[in-house]
Amino acid sequence: NAGVTQTPKFQVLKTGQSMTLQCAQDMNHEYMSWYRQDPGMGLRLIHYSVGAGITDQGEVPNGYNVSRSTTEDFPLRLLSAAPSQTSVYFCASSYSQRGNTIYFGEGSWLTVV
Amino acid sequence: KQEVTQIPAALSVPEGENLVLNCSFTDSAIYNLQWFRQDPGKGLTSLLLIQSSQREQTSGRLNASLDKSSGRSTLYIAASQPGDSATYLCAVNTGNQFYFGTGTSLTVIP
Numbered sequence: 001n002a003g004v005t006q007t008p009k010f011q012v013l014k015t016g017q018s019m020t021l022q023c024a025q026d027m028n029h030e031y032m033s034w035y036r037q038d039p040g041m042g043l044r045l046i047h048y049s050v051g052a053g054i055t056d057q058g059e060v061p062n063g064y065n066v067s068r069s070t071t072e073d074f075p076l077r078l079l080s081a082a083p084s085q086t087s088v089y090f091c092a093s094s095y096s097q098r099g100n101t102i103y104f105g106e107g108s109w110l111t112v113v
Numbered sequence: 114k115q116e117v118t119q120i121p122a123a124l125s126v127p128e129g130e131n132l133v134l135n136c137s138f139t140d141s142a143i144y145n146l147q148w149f150r151q152d153p154g155k156g157l158t159s160l161l162l163i164q165s166s167q168r169e170q171t172s173g174r175l176n177a178s179l180d181k182s183s184g185r186s187t188l189y190i191a192a193s194q195p196g197d198s199a200t201y202l203c204a205v206n207t208g209n210q211f212y213f214g215t216g217t218s219l220t221v222i223p
Contacts, residue, residue, distance in 0.1 A: 004156075033210070042117070042202070043157075043213040058210055090156055098144040098208050099164065104156035 002026050006091050006105035013081040013112045021076040021108050023091030029103075031094040032074040036060065036087040037107075043090065049074055050097055081112045115140045115207055119214035126193055127222050134188040134217045136203035141181045144206045148177050148188050151200045151216065160201075161188070193221045 007022045025032065033048035045058030049068040063085060065077040074093075078085060088109050094102040116139045126132050136146070145164045149157040161170045161177040163186070169178040176189040186203055200218045204211040 035213075040215060042215040043204075043211075045210045048210065092157075098206060101159045101162050102147065102204075102211065103159065104149075106156045107154075 004091055004093050004103050004105040006089075006108050008108060009106065010109045011111070013078070013110065015081060015083060015112060017081050019078050019081065021078075021089055021091075021110075023074045023076065023105060024072050025074075025091075025093040025103070026072065027093065027095075027103070028071060029093035029095050030071070031097045031100075032068065033058070033092050034064070034066065034074070034076045035090045035092065037090060038087050046076065046089075048097075078110075083112045086110060086112045115143075115205060115212040117203060117205055117212050117214040119201075119203060119217050121217060122215070123218040123220075125220040125222060128193060128195060130193050130221075131189070131191050132193055132219070134190070134201050134203075134219070136186040136188070136214055138184045138186075138205045138212070140207070141184055142207065143181065144208055146177075146179055146186050146203060146205050147211070148175075148186075149202045149204065151202060157202065190219075193219075195221045195223050197221050 004025045030051045034046040035043040037043045047066040049055045091105040094100045118137045147162045148160045151157045163179040174191040179186045200216040202216040204213045
């Protein structure tokens with residue numbers, strides 16, 4: 001059982017470049033989400049999805065896009081990378097939006113230079 | 114906006130001690146609260162989930178309590194071991210999202 005799989009693990013981008021962080025889960029979870037973790041600020045929600053075709057913004061959505069074409073996949077796109085987007089990104093999933101354990105991927109370390 | 118605070122930010126204890134980690138939140142309108150463990154360079158692993166109607170949950174040497182009305186939760190670790198060294202985070206679920214604390218970094222000294 002793979003759980004939540006994120007790729008890539010590490011990435012260095014130049015300012016202005018775009019890229020996609022991939023996230024896949026094999027638990028048939030409806031709820032998927034992306035967080036960023038910065039020192040001293042905890043995890044902050046970027047975007048989330050409650051099912052295929054349904055996405056919504058979290059606390060810090062600017063500069064990021066998401067889509068959910070299948071239950072399994074929830075990619076996060078950085079449109080034009082900025083140094084402020086240097087962070088650790090975590091994908092997470094849960095059976096539902098409320099009331100269930102949330103499972104995290106291993107994280108993606110992104111540096112924008 | 115929900116704010117989650119964890120005190121202390123860091124804690125160092127000798128092996129075998131019992132310890133308590135604290136989590137407080139500002140809005141009591143929550144669905145549940147979860148405690149997580151994060152090892153360096155890794156993702157978060159869920160330890161305990163407490164629904165808003167529950168007072169506590171136990172798993173092995175871990176016991177988590179929830180007092181929703183006062184906005185507090187504690188994670189009790191019994192007979193600590195060096196393998197318990199990690200960062201512990203709490204998160205409250207408001208229905209739309211989880212709000213996380215910044216964590217308590219625990220070091221258990223052999």
